[in-house]
Amino acid sequence: MLTDPALDAGRHEFNLTTTLGRVLSPEDFLDRTINGGWIPPTREIFPFVIGSMSFGALSPNMWLGLLQGVAYCNEVLGIPVVMCTGEGGCPPWVLRSPYLKYIILQIASGYFGWDEIIRAIPEMQCDPAAIEIKYGQGAKPGDGGLLMWYKVSKLIARLRGVPESVDLPSPPVHQTLYSIEESVMKMVQTMSTAFGHKVPIYPKISASTSAKAVLNNLVRNPFAAGLLIDGIDGGTGAAYNISMDATGHPVASCVRECYLDLAAQGKQNEIPIFAAGGIGKNGNVAQNGMALIMLGASGVHIGKYIMQAAAGCLGNEKNRCNVCNLGICPKGITSQNPKLYRRLDPDLVAERVADVFMAIRTEVKKIMAPLGRSQSLPIGMSDALGIADKDAADLLKISYIC
Amino acid sequence: MTTTVVKGLDDKGQRIRSMDFEKKVREAAVASAHLTLESYGQHNIGIRLQRPGGLHLQIKGPSGQRLGCMGLPGTTIVCEGPTSDDVGYLNIGAEITVLGDATNGACNAMANGKVFIGGSIGARGLTMTKWNPDYEKPELWILGSTGDSFAEFNCGGTAVVCGIEAKNPSNILGYRPCVGMVGGLIYFRGPIDDSFSKSNARLDRPNDAQWQWLIDNLSGFLRNIRREELFASISRREEWQVLVTVTPQERALMTSGPMPMAEYRNKVWNKAFGGGDPLRDLAPGLDRSIIDAIVTGDLRRKKPYWANLEAAAPCTYYCPIHIPTVDRLRLIREGRLDEAYEMILRYTPLPASVCGAVCPNLCMENCSRRGVDAPIEMQVLGRAVGSHPAPKVAEALGKKVAVIGGGPAGMNVAWQLALAGIEAHIYEKDSQIGGKLAQVIPWERLSQAIWDVEIQRFLSMPNIKVNLNVDMTKELFAKLQESYDYVVIAVGTHEPRRIPFPGHERVVTALDFLKKAKSDMPLPVGREVVIIGAGNVGCDVACEAYRLGAEKVTLVDIQKPLAFGKEKEAAEALGAVFRWPVMTKEVTGEGLVMNTGEVIPAQTVIISIGDVPALAFLPDAIETVSVGGASWITTDKAHVTSHARVLAVGDVEKPGLATNALGAGKTAAEFIVASIKGIEWRPFTKQLIPQQALTITHYTPDIPGSSETEQADRCLSCAACRDCHLCETICPTGAISRNDLEFGSKMGYQFGLEGSFEYVSDDKKCIACGFCAATCPCGIWTMNAF
Known part of the structure; x- marks a missing residue:
């Protein structure tokens, strides 16, 4: 790029964070600052988030190992990584620890563990990074979380408030909510209120043709802090094959459509879109993530990549052992049997998480520097993208190159 | 010394292009060693210019960019005023003095030579310099301060920054100097911020050698920039610091990477959960410590x-x-x-006759050896027992049991009881024991020699008493119940089924036919024979019919014939023919008339559709069940009837093979023995x-x-x-x-x-x-x- 010289990815200083939270329009911001008014909470986070994998779907050694790695990234490496809890709640001691600020608490149709969270609110040392309201997940649209009885051990049962060894198929919808629009209105406001309006609240939905409608609802909602769209390539610990393989929507075109819609309204800087669903599944996580950011996402969630890179999951896109749902994971990643999960060293998981994020950080700089950007992510900078498929280029409104 | 002047403006007062100006300067340098250049913002002044014996350029007038670039040894340049970007770019030996400020990029890629700045410089000075060991190190002397990103990737240049009249007095080296610096030394006098690259440079005081060098060369610098009066005030050693290059070896020792994870876990992570494991409230005592993938003892998930x-x-x-x-x-x-x-003899008294001859060997139908080649040959084993003597009986228990019927069922009851020390008295209707095995099974299938030996052994057994030719009646039964500890009914089925179609009086029953065929007085048999009922008994009948003179035997059945195994093969080998479905309308002198009207010619018609028990002697208290139009005695798993001391074994409770009868007999006997001894009886449960x-x-x-x-x-x-x-x-x-x-x-x-x-x-x-x-x-x- 000759007209705009590249920055030095190795030597220049970079600010790689993204904003999670509602950003007011300049007029609103000035008005409220001068006249007093609620400024919605925001967080500056690393744009690659460890996506929701529940305490229950993951073994204790894996889940705590991930959190330890996330804390290390923040406190030792200075990379502000956050991770999401998934549907299974969060151990009470973790809620009362200083690491809560690196955690996005998920509330989903199963509502597991929320009694402990509510109980802990007065004793929290810090606010959680955000609250994620899960309405759907890309791996299995129309289905809720699935934790089979093999994995509902005494520990998991205690945290989730259910009997041991029962199947836990969460309902696909929250049972008191009747339409997605109404869901969003009710829950976002309630969650925001519960945390004193100091925590960003955003919903997570499966990618679909109605994602735009949800987004437009959120734009009108003063409490909504963003939207996470989870595409068909998302992973899961348990799902029916037909849901996994045959239902869903790819994330890139869905995010792009939503972003362009926001841009048409001039709101693209105010409400961040996050993308998930197979990012980095073949190993090129920084490239995938940055492509989605250039299409309009403010950041991405990664799950399958973390399983492989941080824990040594034996599965990849070519083949998998696929026993996660049975709780006999030979690496101890998705098993609740101590004889299996004690094979997994949380320290090693944490180290690999640190390695992953250092590598992503380097690669993101290598992508941003040639664009001449160092202080803000190239969100929506779609002129930096090209694709060798004319139809895809037309759909995504990016350059067709070959 | 002649001085040649080169003008930067033409006659019309227009600025001469840099390209043309450079040509003029180059020509002038050929002629003269001392040039005065009245420049007007031209670029590349003095580019790659030298003259044998030396060349001096005096710049009077605004200087453009890249003054003295690619400067060559022996060339000196003095600029009477400030200069623009990139002074000394790729300088490889010239000595350049600027009497004023320089802007960005000063001495970029310089490898040799000296540049003296009588003011301050802009950003990115002294970057990418080199030191070729065959030449002296390049030098940049600055009176004032530098801009940001100073000495980035500096590989060998020495800089001296004096901090006089600095543009930014609170930070004379700018923001983030020395990023990637791998060689060279920076002397500076004045405050800096803390942003210099710590992995590349180290802050220190000049050592003696370094200080000596500075003092030796400082006056030369000041003279060049015409500020010699400053020497005293800027030569106080305590005011000077240096930034020294960190060598790769030092860097390796310095940074061992970020805090090791184990240290983080111990110092920070573990302390954040109220002083213990974060899961101790949810799962007290849970051990999450690391184990191997291959484990022993309690850590295994399976056990042999x-x-x-x-x-x-x-x-x-x-x-x-x-x-x-x-x-x-x-x-x-x-x-x-x-x-x-x-x-073997403890299980059955008839191993050679049954196992070795008539039994279809259910044991071997499922023998695992079939998966390899063929099952064990049971007949070999059966017959080998042959004449082996019976086992010794146990001590007498002083009990006795009546057994009604001396067929295989009754025989094994008696045999087992006798072995256990209990007296068994058999009451048999016929003139010999053995039931249908003796009376009905053709000798072709059960050799008389083998049979006789086994009967002999049976009759020699102590504790067994046989009463032949006894007709059982209700009265006799009642007497037996009184005088024996137990009564076992083993009468079998000796009542043949009949169908009352017209002409049924002409029809002989299979039971009758076979019994007589085995005796001295067999029934006469016509040339053509029809047998109604194509089971295995029908096949026996067919074989016997052939033996007794028949030439054409037809077996008919209303459904697919149930005959199988040796019996069927034997009948077919002799020429017997099977026909089905055949419904009998009547039997006449011509033969069998079907419902369709067809006549199968036959002089002898035999019916073989099964036998049922004859239970006239049975007291009403003993329950029976009606199945298929006949009554059978109901029993439990131990073969006990509705009366606690009466048992029933064999065909009388359920039709089966001779082997089934022997098995029932053994089980019933075991129950009786257990009851007598007062121990618990258990059936075969494996x-x-x-x-x-x-x-x-x-x-x-x-x-x-x-x-x-x-x-x-x-x-x-x-x-x-x-x-x-x-x-x-x-x-x-x-x-x-x-x-x-x-x-x-x-x-x-x-x-x-x-x-x-x-x-x-x-x-x-x-x-x-x-x-x-x-x-x-x-x-x-x-x-x-x-």
Whole structure:
């Protein structure tokens, strides 16, 4: 790029964070600052988030190992990584620890563990990074979380408030909510209120043709802090094959459509879109993530990549052992049997998480520097993208190159 | 000395282009060693210019960019005023003085030469410099301050920054100097911020050698920039600091990377959860410490279990008498032939006649050896028992039992009771014992020689008393109930079924026909014979008919004939023909008339559609059940009827093979013995060993010999350990060992003939790999969840 010289990815200083939270329009911001008014909470986070994998779907050694790695990234490496809890709640001691600020608490149709969270609110040392309201997940649209009885051990049962060894198929919808629009209105406001309006609240939905409608609802909602769209390539610990393989929507075109819609309204800087669903599944996580950011996402969630890179999951896109749902994971990643999960060293998981994020950080700089950007992510900078498929280029409104 | 002037403006006062100006300067340098350049913002002034003996350029007028770039040794340049960007770019030896400020990029890529700035410079000065060891190090002297990103990737240049009249007095080296600096030295006098690259440069005071160099050369600098008066005030050593390059070796020692994870866990992570494990409230005492993938002891998820004799081999399970053929063959392999024979005779008095002749050998239908080549040849084993003497009976218990009927069922009741020391009195209607085996089964199928020997042995048994030609009546039955401890009904089915179609009086029953055929006075048989009912008995009838002179025998049935096995083969071999479906309308002198009107010609018509019990003697108190139009005595698993002291065994309760009758007889006798002794009776409850548990690939197919020993070698010994040591050998950790036992296993069959050894697995060594279970040929080792 000759007209705009590249920055030095190795030597220049970079600010790689993204904003999670509602950003007011300049007029609103000035008005409220001068006249007093609620400024919605925001967080500056690393744009690659460890996506929701529940305490229950993951073994204790894996889940705590991930959190330890996330804390290390923040406190030792200075990379502000956050991770999401998934549907299974969060151990009470973790809620009362200083690491809560690196955690996005998920509330989903199963509502597991929320009694402990509510109980802990007065004793929290810090606010959680955000609250994620899960309405759907890309791996299995129309289905809720699935934790089979093999994995509902005494520990998991205690945290989730259910009997041991029962199947836990969460309902696909929250049972008191009747339409997605109404869901969003009710829950976002309630969650925001519960945390004193100091925590960003955003919903997570499966990618679909109605994602735009949800987004437009959120734009009108003063409490909504963003939207996470989870595409068909998302992973899961348990799902029916037909849901996994045959239902869903790819994330890139869905995010792009939503972003362009926001841009048409001039709101693209105010409400961040996050993308998930197979990012980095073949190993090129920084490239995938940055492509989605250039299409309009403010950041991405990664799950399958973390399983492989941080824990040594034996599965990849070519083949998998696929026993996660049975709780006999030979690496101890998705098993609740101590004889299996004690094979997994949380320290090693944490180290690999640190390695992953250092590598992503380097690669993101290598992508941003040639664009001449160092202080803000190239969100929506779609002129930096090209694709060798004319139809895809037309759909995504990016350059067709070959 | 002549001075040549080169003007930067043309006659019209227009600026001459840099390209043209440079040509003029170059030409002038050929002619003269001293040039005055009245420049007007031209670029590249003095580019790659030298003259043998030296060249001096005096710049009067605005200087453009890249003054003195690619400067060559021997060339000196003095600029009387500030200069623009990139002064000294790629300088390889010129000495350049700027009497004023320079802007960005000063001395970029300089490798040799000196640049003296009488003011301050802009950003990115002294970057990418080199030091070629064949030449002296390049130098940049600055009176004031530098801009940001100073000395980035500096590889060999020396800089001196004096901090006089600095543009930014609070930070004279700008933001983030020395990023990537790998060589060179920076002297500076004045405050800096803390942003210099710590992995590349180290802050220090000049050492003596460095200080000496500075002092030696400082006056030269000041003279060049015409500020010699400053020497005293800027030569105080305590005011000077240096930034020294950190060598790769030093850097390696300096930064061992970020805090190790273990240190982070101990110092920070563990302390954040109220002083303990974060899961201690949810799961008290949970041990999450790290274990290996391969473990022993309590950390295994499965455990091997040696289930010797706990399941039943197929031969034992499917035999109605549950004869443990596996055990018998083991005794033969161990050379204990007499014990093997005795063992058989404890199960049945008729091994040669039944096992060896008439039984379809249900044991061998499911013999595991079928998976290798062919089942064990039971007939060989059966007949070998032949004339072996009966086992010794136990001490008399002083009890006696009446057995009504001397067929195989009644015989085995009596046999078992006699062995246990109980008197058994048989009451038989016919003039001989043996029931249908004696009366009805053709001699072709059951050799008389074999039969007679076994009957002889039976009748010689102590505790057995036989009463022949006894007609049972209700009164006699009542008397038996009074005088015996138990009564066992074993009358079989000797009442043939008939169908009352027209002409049924002409029809002979199979039972009658076969009985008479075996006697001295067989019934006459026509040339053409029709047999109604094409089961195995019908086949026996056909064979006997052929023997007695028939030439054409037809078996008819209303449904697909049930005949199978040896009986069917024998009948077909003689030429018998099967026809079905055939409904009989009537029987006439011509033969059998079908519903369709067709006549099958026959002089003799025999009906063979089964027999039913004759129960006229039965007291009403004994319950019966009506099935298929006949009454059968109801019994429980122990063959006890509705009356606690009356049992019923054999066809009278349920039609079956002779072997079923023998089995029922044994079970009933065992119940009686247990009741008399006051111990608990248990039926045969062993589960069949699943075929998957065995590993038959250890055996190779062969052509079997016909001796008992050769047959015994072929036995797969299902569910009974064959003491092959394979598990001991294959265990990768040597966890399995063999112990001799003083007493036999409790799981064995009842005669104490089981093997007295065991295999055990050491929990401390076993890694639950499952090799023992996978290799065990007999299916003894199993892996159980743990």
